[in-house]
Amino acid sequence: MRIEFAPLNVPLRRRLQTAAVVQWIFSFLALAQCCLAAFVLLALSDWWMVALLYAGWLWLDWDTPTNGGRRSQWMRRWSVWEHFRDYFPLTLLKTVDLDPKKNYIFGFHPHGNKHTCTPALFSPAPWCVSPCMCLSSGVLVAGAFGNFCTEATGFSHLFPGLKPHLLMLPFWFRVPFFREYIMCGGLVSSSKSSLSYLVSRPEGGNVAVVAVGGASEALDARPGALTLQVQNRKGFIKLALKHGAQLVPVFSFGENELFDQIENPTGSPLRRLQNRLQSIMGIAMPLFHARGVFQYSFGLIPYRKPIRTIVGKPIPVVQTPSPSSEDIESLHKVYLQNLAELFEQHKRSYGLADDQHLAFI
Template sequence: MKIEFAPINIPLRRRIQTFAVFQWVFIFLFLAQCCLAVFVFLIFTSYWYIAAVYTVWLYLDWETPNQGGRRSEWVRNWTIWSYFRDYFPIHLEKTTDLDPQYNYLFGFHPHGVLVAGAFENFCSEATGFRKLFPGLTSYLCVLPFWFKIPFYRDYIMCAGLVSSVKSSVSHILSRKGGGNVAVIVIGGAEESLDARPGALTLRILNRKGFIKLAIKRGAHLVPVFSFGENEVFNQVNNPKGSFLRTMQERLQKIMGFALPLFHARGIFQYSFGLLPYRKPIYTIVGKPIIVQQNHTPSNQEIEALHRKYIEALNKLFEEHKAQYGIPERGHLFFS
């Protein structure tokens, strides 16, 4: 394989952008393991008391990820997230204003490999979420597994991440006065196994829990489609029924998260590595679907709203696909 090296005379700004993305990939793939290793290391050193004190803190703070987390506006406004945005670049666009007197459940599609668009748009202020949607506060819901890891949990909560368990999402959507947005990546970890350039398959047909929760809490549903999310990484071929896909699906059921074998470019060369490609991501926030609160929704009510949501999502995609490079023959596939 011929390696294409990066030019030496790359502007400093682009080098900083690359570093910003490198540290983000590190956070996603390796920081949790590092934090756990540090915690275990402390236990067997003369600094064991730090681990002991933190264990008590962990016990007392265990439910915080399920109760809105502990966001830090300082962390969300770090300059590094602006460099991260400009690397791709990532854009956040709205189709209509959202009234802050209501709570909203954003359904984010597609998952992609590392949900770059969801993180940048809803866990930082670099793309202007607060300016586009004044009065709204966003919370990105992720697997509860990550909040069990010492130190790591505290860091990711600073960005506005919360647990995706039902009680956590319900807590956000039940807050009085409105202005809260729970962002759920509907396809979940399973969808990441199909994330590759050109992929337009969304796992949603059997995902109805978020619909039921929106009805029970009276939260308006908003479809969100992120054009380019699947374009920033390649993935090892893993068709349904293959040995690799079977193992990935088994591991996903055991661990709760998927392990896509992805690759893209490196830091100093463009031929291989774990850094995403510099390809634009456009995250489009659709129009809200008004939801009437019902604490005991029937199956028919859930099914009807689910169909309405899929129709709204498909309409959002069709109205914007030509603008963002999807050919006319390109259509969403729901599974």
């Protein structure tokens, strides 16, 4: 394989953008392990009292990730996120104003091909159809993170009075130190109680961002893919009805263009192995690749592809404390229709052809 190296005269701004993306990838692939190791080493050192005090704080603060988290506007406005935004670049667009007195559930699509689910051992959300969480290390979905965990694309300016909360697997909020870092960006637990807390606040102003597609969608995610695993994803619909939260479809054009994935068509030996591992362990293993830091031929750094995230119109939801199957099915059909319309209205601005349509499975 011929390796294409990056030129030596790359402008400083582009080097800063690449560095911002590298630290982002490190944060959600290795930082948790580093934090856990640091805590263990601290507990075994002469500074064990610090570890003991933090353990006490962890016990007292245990429920915070399910009670709205603890965001830091200072951290969300770090300049590093502006470099992260400009790497792709990343853009957030709204179609209508949203009432800050109401609560919303943003259904984020597509999930992207950077997804790692965790087995049901780690308390999967009972409201999610899949045994895997909707979002784990899959926070590496660039559009979801950049738009809703930072202010780089101007969420607070576009939607004044609203606070976005990106849902993440509960297990990560049990990791010492790491939990504090991710909560600062607005990440919260993806448990049922966490989502219910957000969308049931009487004062309104909360946005729960859910990556609806699961592990199966990740295995089909690759450049040009327009297939979404949504037909059986109805847990968030039920909670929207139960609490009267407005449903908002969100489509992120370019999300699937960031990584290549080794061909794994349905029925192939690789796909059968991936499906087998998913059914046994609850782990999706898409074999993805893109570019490196100093060369463009291979690696885990995403390609420089523009991402345009479109926030659609809210779907009015009448609060139904005990929704029936018919209620859920009816609202689910409306949601899918609105999602398809959002895609059709904006696909040309992203350069997609008229004959390209979303496929729901």
